Every structure is written in structure tokens, then in C-alpha cells.
Amino acid sequence: MTDDTNASTTRRGVMKGVGGLAALSMSGATISDAQAAIDGAVPTDPHTRDTYRAIVDAIVPRTPELEDELGPEHVPGGLDVELEKFLIWDFNHFQEIRSEMVADGDLLSGDQKMPRDMFEFDLDATDTDALDALMDLADLDLLDDDLDEQALQNHLTFGPVNRYKVNFENLDTSTKGAARFERFVKTDDEEYHRVLQNYPYASMFTFVFDLVAAEFLAKGNNEDDPAANEEFPGGGTFTRLSREDRLRCLWTIVDGGAVDRLDDLLSPMVTDVGILKYVVMACNGLHGFGYYTEWSGYGETKTNTPNERVMQVDESEVQSRQQSGYPGPADGYAADWRHAVDGGFDDPDVEDLDLSGDLTGDDVVVGGDN
Amino acid sequence: MDDPDVVVIGAGGDGPAAATRLARQHGLDVLVLEAGAWHGNQKWPQPHADSGGTVSTDPDDLDGKLMDDQITHREADSGDPTAGYLRVGPADHSRAPWFRDLHQNAFIWQVSAVGGTTTHYFGNHPRAYPYAIDEQDHWPDEVSYEDLVPYYQLNEEVTSTQQAPMTAREEVFIEGAKNAGYDMLDSLNVTETGWRPQANAVEVPGRETSNGEPLDSDYDGSFSYDDGFRGDTLVGDHFQGASTPVDAPVREKSRKSSNVGWVPRGLDTNENDDMGNVAVRPNTFVTNINTDDSLGGSEATGVDIRDTWSGDTDTIEADTVVLAAGCIESPRLWLNSGLPDDGWVGKGLTTHWFDWVVGVYDDETVESINPEVKHMDPYVGQNSAVRFDKPGVGGLEDIGMSPGLVSYADYLFTEAGYSFDTPVDPDEPWDTRGYVVGKELKRKMSNYRQTKAILVLTDDLPHQDNGVSLSDNFSDEHGAVPDVRYSPHEEDDRRRDELARIAANIHNEAGASHVHRSEWPPLLLHMQSSMRMGKVLDFAGEAYNVDRLFVADHSALSNGVGGPTPTPARRTRSASPTTWATGTSADSRPSTRAASPPFQFQGASSKST
Numbered sequence A: 001m002t003d004d005t006n007a008s009t010t011r012r013g014v015m016k017g018v019g020g021l022a023a024l025s026m027s028g029a030t031i032s033d034a035q036a037a038i039d040g041a042v043p044t045d046p047h048t049r050d051t052y053r054a055i056v057d058a059i060v061p062r063t064p065e066l067e068d069e070l071g072p073e074h075v076p077g078g079l080d081v082e083l084e085k086f087l088i089w090d091f092n093h094f095q096e097i098r099s100e101m102v103a104d105g106d107l108l109s110g111d112q113k114m115p116r117d118m119f120e121f122d123l124d125a126t127d128t129d130a131l132d133a134l135m136d137l138a139d140l141d142l143l144d145d146d147l148d149e150q151a152l153q154n155h156l157t158f159g160p161v162n163r164y165k166v167n168f169e170n171l172d173t174s175t176k177g178a179a180r181f182e183r184f185v186k187t188d189d190e191e192y193h194r195v196l197q198n199y200p201y202a203s204m205f206t207f208v209f210d211l212v213a214a215e216f217l218a219k220g221n222n223e224d225d226p227a228a229n230e231e232f233p234g235g236g237t238f239t240r241l242s243r244e245d246r247l248r249c250l251w252t253i254v255d256g257g258a259v260d261r262l263d264d265l266l267s268p269m270v271t272d273v274g275i276l277k278y279v280v281m282a283c284n285g286l287h288g289f290g291y292y293t294e295w296s297g298y299g300e301t302k303t304n305t306p307n308e309r310v311m312q313v314d315e316s317e318v319q320s321r322q323q324s325g326y327p328g329p330a331d332g333y334a335a336d337w338r339h340a341v342d343g344g345f346d347d348p349d350v351e352d353l354d355l356s357g358d359l360t361g362d363d364v365v366v367g368g369d370n
Numbered sequence B: 001m002d003d004p005d006v007v008v009i010g011a012g013g014d015g016p017a018a019a020t021r022l023a024r025q026h027g028l029d030v031l032v033l034e035a036g037a038w039h040g041n042q043k044w045p046q047p048h049a050d051s052g053g054t055v056s057t058d059p060d061d062l063d064g065k066l067m068d069d070q071i072t073h074r075e076a077d078s079g080d081p082t083a084g085y086l087r088v089g090p091a092d093h094s095r096a097p098w099f100r101d102l103h104q105n106a107f108i109w110q111v112s113a114v115g116g117t118t119t120h121y122f123g124n125h126p127r128a129y130p131y132a133i134d135e136q137d138h139w140p141d142e143v144s145y146e147d148l149v150p151y152y153q154l155n156e157e158v159t160s161t162q163q164a165p166m167t168a169r170e171e172v173f174i175e176g177a178k179n180a181g182y183d184m185l186d187s188l189n190v191t192e193t194g195w196r197p198q199a200n201a202v203e204v205p206g207r208e209t210s211n212g213e214p215l216d217s218d219y220d221g222s223f224s225y226d227d228g229f230r231g232d233t234l235v236g237d238h239f240q241g242a243s244t245p246v247d248a249p250v251r252e253k254s255r256k257s258s259n260v261g262w263v264p265r266g267l268d269t270n271e272n273d274d275m276g277n278v279a280v281r282p283n284t285f286v287t288n289i290n291t292d293d294s295l296g297g298s299e300a301t302g303v304d305i306r307d308t309w310s311g312d313t314d315t316i317e318a319d320t321v322v323l324a325a326g327c328i329e330s331p332r333l334w335l336n337s338g339l340p341d342d343g344w345v346g347k348g349l350t351t352h353w354f355d356w357v358v359g360v361y362d363d364e365t366v367e368s369i370n371p372e373v374k375h376m377d378p379y380v381g382q383n384s385a386v387r388f389d390k391p392g393v394g395g396l397e398d399i400g401m402s403p404g405l406v407s408y409a410d411y412l413f414t415e416a417g418y419s420f421d422t423p424v425d426p427d428e429p430w431d432t433r434g435y436v437v438g439k440e441l442k443r444k445m446s447n448y449r450q451t452k453a454i455l456v457l458t459d460d461l462p463h464q465d466n467g468v469s470l471s472d473n474f475s476d477e478h479g480a481v482p483d484v485r486y487s488p489h490e491e492d493d494r495r496r497d498e499l500a501r502i503a504a505n506i507h508n509e510a511g512a513s514h515v516h517r518s519e520w521p522p523l524l525l526h527m528q529s530s531m532r533m534g535k536v537l538d539f540a541g542e543a544y545n546v547d548r549l550f551v552a553d554h555s556a557l558s559n560g561v562g563g564p565t566p567t568p569a570r571r572t573r574s575a576s577p578t579t580w581a582t583g584t585s586a587d588s589r590p591s592t593r594a595a596s597p598p599f600q601f602q603g604a605s606s607k608s609t
Helices: A011-026 A031-039 A046-059 A064-070 A083-092 A130-137 A149-155 A201-218 A243-255 A275-290 A295-301 A319-324 B015-026 B064-070 B075-079 B130-134 B145-158 B168-179 B263-271 B326-336 B363-369 B403-411 B438-446 B490-510 B567-575 B577-582
Strands: A121-124 A161-168 A181-187 A191-196 B006-009 B030-033 B194-197 B278-281 B284-292 B299-307 B313-317 B320-323 B355-360 B386-390 B394-399 B451-458 B467-476 B479-485 B514-517 B549-551
Touching (some): A046 A083, A046 A201, A046 A243, A046 B438, A064 B438, A083 A275, A149 A201, A161 A201, A275 A295, A319 B403, A319 B438, B006 B015, B006 B299, B015 B030, B015 B263, B015 B278, B130 B145, B168 B194, B168 B363, B168 B386, B168 B394, B284 B326, B299 B320, B320 B326, B326 B467, B403 B438, B451 B490, B490 B514
Antiparallel strands (some): A161 A181, A181 A191, B194 B386, B284 B299, B299 B313, B386 B394, B394 B451, B467 B479
């Protein structure tokens, strides 16, 4: 379904692998398992990968400081099992776009067709800075009064990315079926090209996060100074924030009015910016569905389609299960139990039902639309 | 089934009960259309990889061992909302789930499958509070609590509903509730404040065992049905699909979700000449409700369908159409069909305005309550086996789950922000609130086996500004996608805050070492009331504006039934509206539609007070 190109083993990749090896050796996996995990292609571009790695690192970090307190199995974090792949896979499987539902035109019209340009995007910052490129796309000469253009310009960077482009691949609206998308990411010296069956939200959201991070810094909402983070060299503004500031920044989308202030700039990227609040919910929650389930035990099959995933590690042995003590699914448990109500509930026939005259409980608050 | 009397849209929690009643009691031929997959049916040996058969009418098609293979009990396999086999989406797992236009920090938890969202459910089966039926303006006067009781009793019988088992986790909750001064309730008809075991649609644990010994901590026998084990196996796997006991036939699985409790009973009608027939067709999305408007009014005549694998479309005609697609898809289909909307279609959505209050306990505390064990082990027992009720405000449920769900629900789903930045009022009974991340998250999850949560279920009330409309932006192969919104109102917040404080007090009274309030944003589960009786529907469940079109799912409820899990009401409603609509005897066919009395309950029809 997908192709990736230009996957090269970088020094950082190897270093990450070493960390992974340490974790895997603790979880009882073999060296060959670990090597397979290291060699597995990261199915995206560096900007996308490192932005999600920065989120994983903020929510489930490596914690060497917990070794003395809780034991060595509590040291590895989400990056050691490549949890960023879980987030990227989920967002890239967020929405299928059907060819037959796309047409040239405006927003959802009477025939329920979606406009083609809602899903096509070309951000070219090759000869300009990132903010100017965004303003060009949004057809803006001036920003809203709430936004400090100079400050935004100073802070906004998409890291090494100077062009990001998404378009339909051979769209034929006369045929039915899932549309395919081409995604290009160009850095100074590499180009990443991928074809995906669903709209590539994962990458698109990372540019949103950089813009929101730039506004977060422009407004002085950061508590720590931003700095280039050598762990995430492919990332932009967002990855330059400290761990806690990354999360504070995401929260401005939900509860800080960021998407309202940035609406004009975001609109070419995300038609309905309100869904970004849902996306922040998911960025946090996916750590539960990914890290703390058995997902990492799928090994190199973990980003396959669900039917092609195969457990490669005993479910009680995956990293997070060792950290939680959950033994994994079972057919049954021998455990002591009792019934609390001897003889069962009191349940008279209707004719013997004797409800009290006043059923209203205490502290009742009246409301609602009748 | 080429010429059904009735088409039921949706084989989730409600549709199979309605279909079964129509065939068994009224002799009608019913075709149930389900958008999602069917697990544990030989006609679909690989329900997520291959289109399989078309329709099933034979109870022998049901295969419990096949269900065991398909329901792996794993968390990510089942519950991942994107990749899990229990999700809202096409059965074909190479495709994305169905998209919803959701503009807020919120999460919708639904399942498209035969059994619907009851494939996830904990089996909790409490009745509505009588107060919510008899004493609220939000419930129509025409139906009293006493009217509902016979339907509750029927459903409790069909689903083996009985009091849930108390294990180590429940003992801690009970200790806290007693210390907080609450009494035990021993009634199914709750009119007072107190705690009680859940009434669960799960068979008694170890009803029979493989070696004849009781199921307790000394039991060392098999849990396989083939080896003689019957009943609940005390694994908290209900959110993963609960295919236990392993090897059991589908109808003998211990938890009676709709696909276990009602679907086999529906298919059994095909082997009885005195009854109508039930056919269930999965992988079939209804895209339009057809009507005949030639005589002035509007009358339902059938539906347009689309096969989710092939994309093939077809039209099915029927005398009567019953919508049971749930609180989101029922109004979405209505609106995409261009049926009349006078302001309440899709509106008034309630969802129990949940919250979640977490207690972490040290070993000594648990040991002092349960001398035999040190851990509560939230994965042992039933997912929720004890509850607290406060009619007029809502309720609480003690919850134990597997760690992926626990990490999400306890620490990674909130509207309060990150706990490192979120102050706690020193007068409140919790120690922290909001997202827990980083080192602290790992510390908390390292205490998973000593952690339990209490779910807050608020008696939230219907408001016209909450609900489902059609998206202005997005469409899919079934039309404009649902645009879903839910915001609590001030009175809902007040009720929720009170219940959260009670939950925290119960933890504190049981000796919790740390209490955390998650302060959830809207979790759209337990959805009710988006196609309300009295607004969109009459008291027979028939649409005011479209004859022969009925709604028989939770969207028909006039309110959230007070806060108890809606399951019994759902099934009661699903058994009853069409009963009212089609009369109460087998010879009362839809052709003699109940134009006469608006409802025909057997039994009392006046309010109890």
C-alpha cells in the first residue's frame, strides 16, 4: 500500500537503536529482534518522525532516574519501542477520502461532494521564510491584530523542510474507491516521496504544531527557553520546546484559543480547524492505546495493516507490561469472590411494587430543555 | 429474505432485541441490516479480511470457537479506535474507520458490528431510576416506571442478569462506601441513595467447573467449556469482546452482549413454524430511507443499501422500517434521507457527562481489607461489579480494566490540562487532577495492580444545542458525515462535581494513598436521547412526521434514565416501541398499523404516583 524512499541509517538512528537494544534486552527479546526493530524503515519523513518523537518523549520519556526507585524495567520509554510509529500510523488512517466524493467547487454542496482543493496543499518555503510561505498560501497580506508578525517570523521554522506538498495521485472522480495521495517532503539535500491510501494527516499536523509553537513562543507562554534539540534534528519549532512546554503548547489548541487566532493561517492546512482539538486529545490518548497495550509486541509488523500484525513477544513481556505488572489476557482466574446480597435482589412483581410517593432524590438540580 | 415485513437498521445493542420480539411475539419476518462485521459466524470466517457470505438465518452458523479465534482478548487488537476489530468502520481492516466531524476535545466510542457497542460493554444492567421516569418533565407522562418493569424483567431473564461477584477490588470499594456512611441497597428499583452490587448480564462465576470444585483461589481446573466450565471466568475482558468461556458456543458465552444474548434467540425463530423469521445481514450500510409522499403525508417504504465490501447498491422494500443505528447514525441517516426535521432531529443528546476518579492504594491498606491478597488486580473479576446510586443526581461505578485502557482513562483523557500546571483546590477531596505524564505517569502505571477507578455517571439532561447534524465539510460513501457536538450545561456540571466528590470520599474512606480526578472531557458513550420520544417520536416510537418509520434504539429515550448504564432501558425500548407499533398479538401485522392507541403496553399504563 505504501512506499518509502531514501530511508538511510543515520548516526542518530543507530544511537536510538542502541537505546532500543538496551530496552529489548531487558524485555527478554533477542538481539535479532532488536536488530529487526532498528532496521525497520521509519515510514515517514524526518520532520514528521521527529515531531511525534518529541511528543512521545514528553509523555512517556526514558526515565533513568526511576531505576533506583522502581527498578531497571522502568527506564525505557515510548521511543524505545518506536511509539511515534503508532501515532503516525493512526493519524494516517484517520480518514479515507473517496474519489467519487471529490469535485471541483466549494464546500460540501447539495450533491455532498468535497472540493478537491481541500485536500491539496503546496507549501514552498524554498526562497522565503516559513511564515511568508504560509501567508502566501492563505492569501494574506496582513495578520490578525492578535498576532505579532515579527515575533512569529522569528520563531517559526519547519526545521530542514523547505517544501511540503500533498496532492491526489491520478484522481479520477468518475471511478469509485479510496483516493490515493502523493506526499512530497523536500529538505536541503533529500526528498521524501510517499503514496498513501488515506489523507496524510500525520505530516500535516506537524506543520500545524510548528505554527502553534511559534505563536506560543511569540506570546511568551513558554516557561523554558527553546533550543535546538539534537534528539530531534528533523523537527521544527515544536521540537525546540522543552518537554513540558511542548505539552503546554499543544494545550493552547484546546484551551488557549490558538486555533481561533491562527485560523486564517491554518485554514489551508486543515479545513475545519476545530478538529485540531480532537487531535490533541488523540496525541495524548494514543499513548494509552499504543504504549500501555501490547502493541509494541507486534515487532516489525506493528505498522502493517491490522490483519497482518502478528505478536512476536509474549504479551506479558512487552516493555509496558513489565512496567505495569499486567500478565496479559487469560482464559480465566482462580480468585475468591462472593455475592454481596444474600439471596439476590429484591424484585417484586409489578402489582406488588410499592414505590414511595416522592421519588425525587435530594440535591436535585432542575435543568435541560423539556 | 426477499420480502421482509420489517427492516431493522442496525444489529447493535437494540436492533436484535426488537427483531426478535417482532418475530417471536408478532409473527413478522424481519431483516436486520448491520453496517459492520459479524464475529463468530461461519459465513464470515475472516470477517475483516474477506467479504464472506451475505446473510445468515441459521443458528447453526454461529460458532463460538471461531469467535474465540477472532476475539483475541488483546487490548490493541480489539480496542484501538483506528486499528481495532471493535471500532466504527468498515469490516475491511485495510481501510480507515468512518470519519466524524468532531470539533472538540472529546472522544466518541462506538462499534460497528453485530452486537454493536455491546461488544465492548461491561454487562452492567441496572434499571432506570424510577425518579427519571416518573418525576421528570423530560419523560413523557404516558409511560410510567411500572409500565417498564415487565420489560426489564424479560430482558433480565433473557440475559442471565444477576448480582455481580465481589472480588478484592470490590471489597475495597464497599469498605469505602460503608465508611462514608452509605447503606447497601438490595432492590433493583432504586429510590434511595446507597451502594449495591451491579446487576450484570453475566452468568454467575463458575456456575459449573471442570473438576467440580468451586471457582475460588484454590481452583486449579480448566476454564474451557469443552472441559465442563460454565459461567463467568472472572477475567475482566469485557471491553475486548469477552469470548469466554473459551470453546463455548456463542450463546453460552458468559456475558450476554446483544450478539450473545439476543441474536441467537432471533435466529432460533427460523426453526419455529409458529413464529416469523429473523435474518441478519452484516457489511450492509443503509444510505437512504425511502418514503412514499404521494398521499400528502410521508410513509416509509424501505431502504437503499450499500455493500461495504463491493460497493454494490440495492433497494429493499418493507412495510415498516425500524431505525436502530444508534444516537449518531440514526439521525445522520434521517437527515441524509431528507426526512422532515422540525428542530429536534438529532438534538438533545445526553451521555451521562462522565468523569473518572482514581485511587491508588498501598499494599497494607488492601491487605487490611482483604487479608488473603495484597493487590486489587483490576484485571480480575468483572469490569464493573459494584455501584453507587443517587437518584436525581446520578451514580458511580467501580471499574477495573487492562492497563492500556487504564492509562488512557485514568491519566491521558482530561479537560483540565496537565497536572504539572493544574492547581488543586485544597478543599477538594482529590490530590491531583488533569493529564499525568512523564515520570509521574510511569510511577502511577507501576502501581497499576493497586489502582482502581470510579466512573461518574451524571444524570445529564437533554439540551437542543447538543447532538448530531450533518457536516458542512466532509462526506463519505454514505453521504455527509455526522457533525457531533456535546457540551454540558451548568446544572450538569454541578451534578458531576457532587458525584466526583462522593467518589473521592469513597476512595479516601477506603484508605487510598492518592486520589486523582481525571476530569474527563466529553466521552460519547452511553449516548441517549438524540431522537426523543415526545419531540421526534410519539410514544409508540413512531416518527411524528413519517408513518411506518420507528426508532428503537437509545436515541428514542427522552432522557438518560437518571444515570444508570442505559443497557436495560435500551433493550426495553427496543423491545417495546415496535411492540406498541405492531400491536401485542401475532395477528396484529403492520398492515393494521397501530393507528389506534398510541401505545399498547401490556400491564399498567398509568403513572405510579
